[in-house]
Amino acid sequence: MKSAAKAMQAEEVAETGAHQIRDAIREAIVERRLSPGTKLSESDVGNLFNVSRTLARAALQALSYEGLVSVEKNRGAFVAYPSPDEARQIFSARRLVEPGILREAAARITADDIRNLRELLQEEGRLMSERGQTARRAEIKASGDFHLMLAELSGNAIMQRFMEELVARSSLVIALYGQSTASSCGHSEHGDIISAIEGNELDRACQLMLHHIAHIEADLDLRERKSLGLKEAFEL
Amino acid sequence: MKSAAKAMQAEEVAETGAHQIRDAIREAIVERRLSPGTKLSESDVGNLFNVSRTLARAALQALSYEGLVSVEKNRGAFVAYPSPDEARQIFSARRLVEPGILREAAARITADDIRNLRELLQEEGRLMSERGQTARRAEIKASGDFHLMLAELSGNAIMQRFMEELVARSSLVIALYGQSTASSCGHSEHGDIISAIEGNELDRACQLMLHHIAHIEADLDLRERKSLGLKEAFEL
DNA sequence: GCGCAGAAAATCGTATACAATTTAACCGCT
DNA sequence: AGCGGTTAAATTGTATACGATTTTCTGCGC
Known part of the structure; x- marks a missing residue:
């Protein structure tokens, strides 16, 4: 793709x-x-x-x-070892651009595109049920690919490249600060967004997207981990 | 700055x-x-x-x-020699992100910041009245700096860097496709945007920003210039 | 054993060297 | 003169070389 x-x-x-x-x-x-x-x-x-x-x-x-x-x-x-502040900026940037990207994508989307998106979703779901490192990695990739595919559908190569950067950096943030082992938390939300787009409920799709991003962010523990070296590590 | x-x-x-x-x-x-x-x-x-x-x-x-x-x-x-399509994507990206950036900037702006913005505006106006290459260059820079300053005020370094890219590329596009010699077309609009922010009329500020970007874009002649080499150049 | 100077090793910053590719120049030909 | 082809010059792609900086190791003194 x-x-x-x-x-x-x-x-x-x-x-x-x-x-x-x-x-x-x-x-x-x-x-x-x-x-x-x-x-x-x-x-x-x-x-x-x-x-x-x-x-x-x-x-x-x-x-x-x-x-x-x-x-x-x-x-x-x-x-890179993004700081909590950097992490917040990354997700803030995503909240800022993804609704707009979604709107542009929705304006140009075809039935074929929706089929492809659904296929991607299904693949993502399949990987979720599997176990093993390889499946986990593929799942991470697929989860990001949903957002990237929307960016691609927007028809704006500049925004697409920007989203690629944001998704990649998000992966780093989740690796660092994610709590729930399952990165799959928001799988169903992807499907809801597609449905909303398909049903021409654009505002709802944007709302869902914002909630989806918020959910990912809510799974993070963005407290400064200053490597708590030396004393703090043994204080308790 | x-x-x-x-x-x-x-x-x-x-x-x-x-x-x-x-x-x-x-x-x-x-x-x-x-x-x-x-x-x-x-x-x-x-x-x-x-x-x-x-x-x-x-x-x-x-x-x-x-x-x-x-x-x-x-x-x-x-x-770089941006194509008309690339030019459209650049401005499309700006319409997509600048209202959001403006909102975030407005949420954190201080009286000092507004003073600085106004100062920048004034400088820009002064340069407009001057003539000569040096003044023209400084004017171009100042005009972009307004948008960059808002990005800086947003507090999001990622969006700031992205805006720096977009503003720089916009300058290329205007150099290539701009029609009116005066890049100053939208000077007063900058002031209107600041006033709207200051008056807490956020929605209006966003609208003004979108119009401002549209105005810049309207000054472009985005027809494919395929170097019209060989025959076409001598057909008439 | 611990800490600290000094040296050795590893690693980065930048310049130069050489191979590969493109651009230009040249020359004979029609 | 105009054109095609061969060769020379220029330019990029990549590797290597060398000085500078940082890190690690070592050994001495305490």
């Missing part, structure tokens, strides 16, 4: 190799195979993908623009 | 040198000293700033993530 959209609008990319590496690392981060804070040294990345540090560096640099990696001068790159 | 905001939220940047170069080139693009389509060869950029191609390349790469530069594989980097 994503590849189709990219090809359609004649996206010519800068780097040849760095691109693949960037995508591979991003996927690893979004699927939570890489935890927040993990160090990503340029040499290691280069060796892992059999390229020079030059390309590894370019890939990490690219990820830092998306907010998935934070590079500190002279210290290296790390999988 | 921008520097203050950046410093405040402890932004640690990747590159040391590439950063300056990126900012310098971005400023040149936004102020229209560099025209869309201009080639930015890595060697030239490097020589200009007395750094190696490595840094020049990194800077161009960074600009390509912001959509201000388009790099084509094995061909090099060029100042």
